[in-house]
Amino acid sequence: MKNINPNCFVCNQPQSEVPLIQFQYKDIEYHVCPEHLPIMIHSPQKLTGLLPDAEKLKPHNQ
Numbered sequence: 001m002k003n004i005n006p007n008c009f010v011c012n013q014p015q016s017e018v019p020l021i022q023f024q025y026k027d028i029e030y031h032v033c034p035e036h037l038p039i040m041i042h043s044p045q046k047l048t049g050l051l052p053d054a055e056k057l058k059p060h061n062q
């Protein structure tokens with residue numbers, strides 16, 4: 001299964017509007033914009049429902 005949409009997985013902005021960073025997680029390819037990358041680092045639990053098992057990800061120590 002592959003995410004073929006090059007949009008931020010949080011806000012759905014396309015790469016034509018914002019720079020997108022590509023990453024892979026559980027064999028799926030995702031894209032995230034610079035606005036939402038810090039959320040993934042510092043508050044991954046906020047992504048529950050968007051990323052599988054997001055509630056199990058550990059936030060980076062502040």
Ligand SMILES: [Zn+2]
Nearest residue numbers: 008011033036
């Ligand atoms: Zn975004």
